[in-house]
Amino acid sequence: MSLRNLVHSALCLAVSLVGLALIYLGLDAEFIGWIQILVYVGAVSILIVFAILLTRGTEAPAGRITFAPWSGLIIAGAVFATLAWTVIKSKALTEITGNPSLDVSFVVKNIGGKLVAEYVLPLQVMGLLLTAALIGAVIIALHERKGLK
Amino acid sequence: MLGSGILKGLAETAKNFVGSYIDESGLTTIEYPDERQTLAENTRQFPFLVFDGDDAMKGLRCVSCQICEKECPPQCIFIVKSKDKKPDHVGKPQFYPATFDIDLSVCMSCQICVEVCPFEAIKMDTEFELSTSDRFGQLLLHKGQLAKPNSHFQEIHPTDAAVSDAALAADKAKAEAKAAADAKAKAEAGIPRPLASSPEAVTIPPALGPPNLPM
Amino acid sequence: MEQIDQIFVHLKHGVVAFLPEGLQPLVSILISVTAIVLVFPLLFALTTVLERKGLGRIQNRPGPNRVGLPRLPTLFPWLPKLRLAGFGQFAADGIKSLTKEDIVPREADRVVHFLAPFVLLVPVLLAFSVLPVGRNMAALDLRETGLLFFFAAGAATELSVFMAGWSSHNKYSLLGAMRAIAQMISYEIPLILSSLTVVMMAGSLSLVTIVERQSGVNFGFLHGWHVFTPWGFAGFWLFLIAACAEANRTPFDLPEAESELVAGYFTEYSGFKFALFFLGEYLGLFAISGLGITLFLGGWLSPFTFLNWMPSWFWFFFKLFLMIAFFIWLRGTLPRLRLDQLMNFAWKFLLPMTLINLVVAALWHFTNSWNPALRWLLGAILLTFSYWILGRGFEAKFRPRTYRYAS
Numbered sequence: 167m168s169l170r171n172l173v174h175s176a177l178c179l180a181v182s183l184v185g186l187a188l189i190y191l192g193l194d195a196e197f198i199g200w201i202q203i204l205v206y207v208g209a210v211s212i213l214i215v216f217a218i219l220l221t222r223g224t225e226a227p228a229g230r231i232t233f234a235p236w237s238g239l240i241i242a243g244a245v246f247a248t249l250a251w252t253v254i255k256s257k258a259l260t261e262i263t264g265n266p267s268l269d270v271s272f273v274v275k276n277i278g279g280k281l282v283a284e285y286v287l288p289l290q291v292m293g294l295l296l297t298a299a300l301i302g303a304v305i306i307a308l309h310e311r312k313g314l315k
Numbered sequence: 316m317l318g319s320g321i322l323k324g325l326a327e328t329a330k331n332f333v334g335s336y337i338d339e340s341g342l343t344t345i346e347y348p349d350e351r352q353t354l355a356e357n358t359r360q361f362p363f364l365v366f367d368g369d370d371a372m373k374g375l376r377c378v379s380c381q382i383c384e385k386e387c388p389p390q391c392i393f394i395v396k397s398k399d400k401k402p403d404h405v406g407k408p409q410f411y412p413a414t415f416d417i418d419l420s421v422c423m424s425c426q427i428c429v430e431v432c433p434f435e436a437i438k439m440d441t442e443f444e445l446s447t448s449d450r451f452g453q454l455l456l457h458k459g460q461l462a463k464p465n466s467h468f469q470e471i472h473p474t475d476a477a478v479s480d481a482a483l484a485a486d487k488a489k490a491e492a493k494a495a496a497d498a499k500a501k502a503e504a505g506i507p508r509p510l511a512s513s514p515e516a517v518t519i520p521p522a523l524g525p526p527n528l529p530m
Numbered sequence: 531m532e533q534i535d536q537i538f539v540h541l542k543h544g545v546v547a548f549l550p551e552g553l554q555p556l557v558s559i560l561i562s563v564t565a566i567v568l569v570f571p572l573l574f575a576l577t578t579v580l581e582r583k584g585l586g587r588i589q590n591r592p593g594p595n596r597v598g599l600p601r602l603p604t605l606f607p608w609l610p611k612l613r614l615a616g617f618g619q620f621a622a623d624g625i626k627s628l629t630k631e632d633i634v635p636r637e638a639d640r641v642v643h644f645l646a647p648f649v650l651l652v653p654v655l656l657a658f659s660v661l662p663v664g665r666n667m668a669a670l671d672l673r674e675t676g677l678l679f680f681f682a683a684g685a686a687t688e689l690s691v692f693m694a695g696w697s698s699h700n701k702y703s704l705l706g707a708m709r710a711i712a713q714m715i716s717y718e719i720p721l722i723l724s725s726l727t728v729v730m731m732a733g734s735l736s737l738v739t740i741v742e743r744q745s746g747v748n749f750g751f752l753h754g755w756h757v758f759t760p761w762g763f764a765g766f767w768l769f770l771i772a773a774c775a776e777a778n779r780t781p782f783d784l785p786e787a788e789s790e791l792v793a794g795y796f797t798e799y800s801g802f803k804f805a806l807f808f809l810g811e812y813l814g815l816f817a818i819s820g821l822g823i824t825l826f827l828g829g830w831l832s833p834f835t836f837l838n839w840m841p842s843w844f845w846f847f848f849k850l851f852l853m854i855a856f857f858i859w860l861r862g863t864l865p866r867l868r869l870d871q872l873m874n875f876a877w878k879f880l881l882p883m884t885l886i887n888l889v890v891a892a893l894w895h896f897t898n899s900w901n902p903a904l905r906w907l908l909g910a911i912l913l914t915f916s917y918w919i920l921g922r923g924f925e926a927k928f929r930p931r932t933y934r935y936a937s
Contacts, residue, residue, distance in 0.1 A: 173696055177642065180689055200678040208685025208718075212711055215692050219708065274674055274735060317921025321864065328588045328863040335587045344591040 172218050180211035197274050356472060359439035362417060362428055363463045367404055371462040376436035378409040383428035383437055391421035392428065403434075404483060405490035415458040419445055435479045441471045535841040538565075539666050562669035566658045573850075574812045575620035581858045583616065588862035594619045627805035635699055635798050642697035647799070647806035650690035654813045657683040661820045662738050664830045664843030676737040677729060680821055681722060684776070687814060688714050691785070691795050694807070698798035706794025709869065710785030713775055716876040717782075721772035723884035724765045727891040728756055728825045737821075741829030751835050755828035760909030761891035764917075766826040768884050770856075773822055775876070777815040779857050781864035784872060819853035820846075879920050886916045 183206040190199035281289055334341055345352055368374035384392045395414035403409045428437050440463070447453035469476040533540070546558050579594060586593025598613035634643055660676045662668035672679050688711055695707020729735055732743040746754035756762030775782035786794030793799075796807045823829060827849050830842035867875070890909050897905050 171639075174639075174642075177689075177693065196672065196675045197678065200675050200682040203682040204678065204685050208682070208688060209715070212688050212692065212715065215689075215696075216708070216711060219696070219704070316918060317924050324863045325859065328859060331590055332584065332587045332859075332862075335590055335592075341590055342592055346592070346595075 173215065176211060176215045176218060179214065180207050183207050183211060197277060354441050356474065358441045359424055359426055360443045361419065361422055361424060361440050361445060362426075362437050362461070363440045363467075364415060364458065364461045365436055365438055365465050365468055366462050367465055369464075371459065371464075373401070374464075375411060375458075375462060376404065376434050377412050377415060378403060378434055378436070379412040379415075380433070382431050382433070386427050386431045388425060388427060389421045389423050391418040391423075392416070393418075405487050406494075407490070412458060415461060417456050417461060419454045419456055435483055438468050438472070438475070438479075535665060535843075537841075538664070538843065562659070566655060566669060570655075570658060570813055570816055571809060573816060574809055575624070576617075577812060577816075577854055578623070579617055579619045580854075581861075582619070584855070584858045585862050588859075597622050624805070627802050630801035632801040632803060633798075637699040638798065639697040639699070642693045643798075644803075646690050646694035646697060647803045647810065649693060650687055650810035651806055651813070653683040653686035653690075654810055654817055657817045658813075658820070660737055661817070661824060662741055662829055663820070663846045664841070667830070667843060668738050671736060671738045673734075673736045673739075675735050677725060677735045677740075677821075680737070680817075681718075684718075684814075684817075687810075690810075694799070695795035698795075700798050702791045702793075702797045703795050706785045706791045706797065709791075710778065710795055712869075713778075713782065713784060713872060713876075716873060717772045717775035717880070720768055720876065720880035720884045721776055723881070724768040724772060724887065725821070725825055727761055727765045727884075727888055730888070730891055731756070731761070731895065737824050737829075741824055741831065744828045745831055747835055753828055753831050753833060753835065755826065755831070755833070757826045757828075759894060760906060760913055761887055761894055762826055764883070764887045764890070764913045766822065768880060768887065769822050769826065772880060773815075773818040774857065774860065775872075777818055777857075778811060779815060780861040781867050782872065783866060784869060815854070815857065816850065819850055819857070823849045823853065875924075879924060882920055883916065887913065 184203060187199045187202035187207070190202055331341075365376050366372075366374035367376065379394055379396045381394050381396070384394045393414065393416040394412050397411045397413040400408040401411055424439070426439050429439055465476070465480075468479070542558065542561050545561065546554050549557050583593035583595075593616065595616040596613060597616055597618040599618060634640060657680050659669040660672055660679050662671075670679075691710045691714070692707050695703040695705075695710070698704075728740060732740045734740060734743070744753065744755050748754050748758065752758065757766045778785050784794075785791075786796070791797070796804060799807060823846065830846040832838050832840055832842075832845050890912050893912070894905060894909055897908070
């Protein structure tokens with residue numbers, strides 16, 4: 167958070183998301199890479215930016231923004247360490263690296279097949295969760311409108 | 316059904332599109348520098364100063380009364396009165412404009428200067444291609460550029476010119492009759508004096524009403 | 531004929547073969563890039579003139595017909611005056627926009643303001659790389675993710691619109707940008723869903739494969755374009771409407787509504803940056819038209835088998851020309867929508883229609899063994915019925931208004 171302007175920060179977030187997509191592409195995960203750009207750059211960052219516009223938060227605040235600039239670094243480090251630890255400890259990693267004959271190609275058909283066959287329950291649960299969140303948002307918006315009347 | 320209106324609209328525009336190639340007469344525009352529309356007779360663009368005879372400076376009708384300068388709403392006329400006098404169309408000595416400038420960039424073509432002029436000296440021109448590349452020099456038009464012969468006026472506004480000429484002729488006839496009568500009276504009084512030598516003695520002709528222009 | 535069809539491919543291979551081994555991939559890429567960067571902007575230049583002429587004819591006037599070659603009497607006294615029927619217009623416009631002063635508002639966010647036109651233009655040019663403009667003529671054949679790449683590249687345009695609108699520090703720009711983003715997000719869903727039917731039926735995301743899947747022959751002479759199936763026909767029109775909105779073309783040109791917002795999100799752009807936005811918009815239109823052609827109109831395939839001798843790239847560009855002509859025709863016909871009509875249309879008509887179309891496509895897939903006529907009839911009835919039902923609600927809502935006090 168070294169940038170004062172909120173919109174600049176949002177745009178930089180979009181750039182970093184593109185960078186993440188490039189990492190995916192570098193790892194030969196074409197599908198995930200393009201989906202990352204389509205969803206995160208095309209939709210999520212636009213949503214963030216839109217929310218900033220609607221809340222009139224574009225004016226850069228005066229004075230110091232963060233009171234402990236090092237705390238951010240510590241949190242980021244902690245998050246990275248947790249993720250790295252999980253990845254290293256994960257069973258999938260040992261399976262893949264220990265078994266070179268395993269088919270790990272990220273073919274779109276495989277992804278689709280796995281998603282609607284093997285992992286259909288998590289998919290449905292996630293869908294349900296998102297729908298619930300959507301309905302909740304609508305209800306909150308409705309209440310606000312009533313309050314205005 | 317939804318979309319039938321769109322289809323109707325598309326058919327209409329397609330008809331226009333194809334029709335414009337089949338029959339060029341349907342095109343509403345005139346390709347201006349090549350083709351020109353005949354201007355309506357009452358077209359007006361920018362004033363000019365009318366002169367009689369061949370010499371523009373000698374025959375200028377303007378007597379520098381400065382009414383137009385005072386009446387001009389955007390104040391675009393600038394007149395400097397002459398020190399000496401010269402005879403006007405009836406032979407009466409009058410002032411003439413030493414300087415008569417109109418600022419083209421300020422003029423709004425309202426024709427008020429024409430309405431108020433008692434001497435039929437300023438009229439509206441139909442010339443509209445007035446743009447220049449010199450913003451500071453060419454937009455302020457001087458006396459020499461503004462002066463145009465009466466024949467030009469007769470050409471561009473025949474009806475108005477006829478009325479104007481008739482008024483001037485009547486004016487002149489009246490002045491001549493009066494001069495003749497004065498000469499006769501003077502001859503009868505036994506003091507023959509030539510008219511030109513003593514302009515002060517001439518009685519001022521009755522004021523002319525504003526020219527009766529068709530509006 | 532084979533030679534003419536593949537002339538550009540052979541040309542490229544010939545040039546590349548001359549070079550040392552190490553340089554070959556790089557030069558091959560460069561040639562493809564140059565071709566895209568040259569051909570489509572030239573097409574844009576041609577389109578601007580054709581569009582103005584076409585709109586002029588629709589409105590019963592001749593359109594631009596004067597600008598030809600400049601006559602330089604001092605240099606070439608022997609050169610006659612050439613008008614070229616007004617086709618010098620784009621060069622004159624280009625020179626004008628290059629020499630114009632580039633004005634940046636004092637309050638503007640300079641960096642973002644400067645970057646916005648490039649963020650628009652570069653992804654659009656990238657999107658062209660996956661379009662097969664002829665047999666063996668796709669710059670980039672992404673076997674796994676061609677279509678996805680196209681849409682991912684398109685995603686950046688929204689960001690550019692926002693950047694332009696926000697950085698200008700102008701209320702019209704901001705309003706235009708907000709409208710544009712709302713519109714693009716709303717219409718991206720029907721756009722992607724209608725292309726998804728094709729992906730489902732072709733079983734591939736690669737645009738090259740999708741074109742090849744349409745090369746089947748019906749009735750002995752007609753190529754099996756997707757548009758000749760009920761789901762393809764409906765999908766094509768749904769795609770066309772969504773594409774129109776995505777490219778900000780009339781009747782969906784609310785983001786830059788001249789009469790309301792000056793010029794929308796690029797109000798504060800002048801000179802060459804304005805020209806870049808203009809170029810980006812038209813290239814976006816070409817790209818999305820090209821995608822429509824690839825998905826539904828058989829790409830570079832000829833319509834009839836007896837026309838197969840004509841070069842494939844000719845067919846692609848001919849179809850592209852027809853698509854552009856159709857968009858110009860629409861622009862000359864329809865007035866602009868209101869914002870609420872726009873949103874209602876996207877969410878209450880286009881989205882349900884695309885979902886129904888997906889179901890119809892699935893039905894088509896599973897009734898493979900049926901009599902073709904019966905299959906056709908089933909799909910057509912389903913789609914027409916839902917179109918009628920959904921359209922009825924709209925017609926009831928947007929009846930001609932009666933003004934109680936005015937009339």
